[in-house]
Amino acid sequence: xxxxxxxxxMDCAEGRAANLPCNHSTISGNEYVYxxxxxxxxxxxxxxxxxxxxxxxxMASLIITEDRxxxxxxxxxATLRDTAVYYCIVRVRETSGTYKYIFGTGTRLKxxx
Amino acid sequence: SQTIHQWPxxxxxxxxxxxxxxxxxxxxxxxxxxxxxxxxxRGLQLLFYSVGIGQISSEVPQNLSxxxxxxxxxxxxxxxxxxxxxxxxxxxxxxxxxxxxQYFGPGTRLTxx
Numbered sequence: 295x296x297x298x299x300x301x302x303x304m305d306c307a308e309g310r311a312a313n314l315p316c317n318h319s320t321i322s323g324n325e326y327v328y329x330x331x332x333x334x335x336x337x338x339x340x341x342x343x344x345x346x347x348x349x350x351x352x353m354a355s356l357i358i359t360e361d362r363x364x365x366x367x368x369x370x371x372a373t374l375r376d377t378a379v380y381y382c383i384v385r386v387r388e389t390s391g392t393y394k395y396i397f398g399t400g401t402r403l404k405x406x407x
Numbered sequence: 408s409q410t411i412h413q414w415p416x417x418x419x420x421x422x423x424x425x426x427x428x429x430x431x432x433x434x435x436x437x438x439x440x441x442x443x444x445x446x447x448x449r450g451l452q453l454l455f456y457s458v459g460i461g462q463i464s465s466e467v468p469q470n471l472s473x474x475x476x477x478x479x480x481x482x483x484x485x486x487x488x489x490x491x492x493x494x495x496x497x498x499x500x501x502x503x504x505x506x507x508x509q510y511f512g513p514g515t516r517l518t519x520x
Contacts, residue, residue, distance in 0.1 A: 390458065
């Protein structure tokens, strides 16, 4: 069961910010939100993750709402190479102590020249 | 630095034939290891995960099996392939339960004819 809901597809103009929304209304208090992207026929690439606070790294920013029911991934200056499928994932903890990612179907982002 | 390898990159097999996909991780010890499958146009589905040598947890019933004969080696197998086994198979690793970002390999594209 996917714990996240994302739009199927989005377009963004090159050089503009890409804002990718994700709904995770059933997230539990200790479950992290992760973002990955997958370029066609490659393995998913880690982007960023967070629990409560907003996060930023060299690739993107992650904005999590105060109630943690949704988040937005921001690519500040999208380039053509950012065209990919972006997955918003909730990480759940198993009773064994390991962690499992619950993948949804992702958002296909197309960056337009 | 850590790297993850998968082979073969592509594979075409007839229905009823056996399968063996291999995943190895370099540059870390005692990783958690994962096998995912991605059907065409779909998100990732977790198949198996392992927290140590000989320890395998199965997520979905199927005709696939997994084994971990060495610390950094994870193998996905089948005795008799079905058409429905076609897909993109991804291996991933993570350091452990406290810092559990998963890093994916390049994947194996399997076509069963």
